[in-house]
Amino acid sequence: MRGRMNSPWPTKVDPGVCHTCGQEAMVGVFGLTEMPASAGMGERCLAERAEPFSWLRRHVALVAAKGVRDRAAYENWLDKRKTYADGEYVTLREALVRYPITPGEIAREKQ
Numbered sequence: 792m793r794g795r796m797n798s799p800w801p802t803k804v805d806p807g808v809c810h811t812c813g814q815e816a817m818v819g820v821f822g823l824t825e826m827p828a829s830a831g832m833g834e835r836c837l838a839e840r841a842e843p844f845s846w847l848r849r850h851v852a853l854v855a856a857k858g859v860r861d862r863a864a865y866e867n868w869l870d871k872r873k874t875y876a877d878g879e880y881v882t883l884r885e886a887l888v889r890y891p892i893t894p895g896e897i898a899r900e901k902q
């Protein structure tokens with residue numbers, strides 16, 4: 792199984808597969824920008840500076856749970872951060888327009 796085809800973004804990938812796109816071989820494990828976490832990344836996603844949407848969603852849910860303090864900085868971050876969904880590279884803002892954070896995801900981060 793390569794990625795999970797019933798989801799618009801990879802949620803689980805096989806060992807050695809890029810966590811961001813679920814399509815290419817991982818070339819190494821890299822720290823993520825906003826989170827104390829790391830992900831296995833492939834060459835293409837590294838070049839695109841894209842990060843896994845599943846992780847970015849958790850961060851966005853956490854921010855939503857805590858409340859956005861600096862709206863301008865947050866909006867800027869949504870536009871700058873790139874991810875992979877629907878088989879293409881998109882900004883985090885675009886990905887969230889397509890797949891908004893659910894109340895359930897926010898509630899989980901409040902615990």
Ligand SMILES: [Zn+2]
Nearest residue numbers: 809812833836
């Ligand atoms: Zn990739």
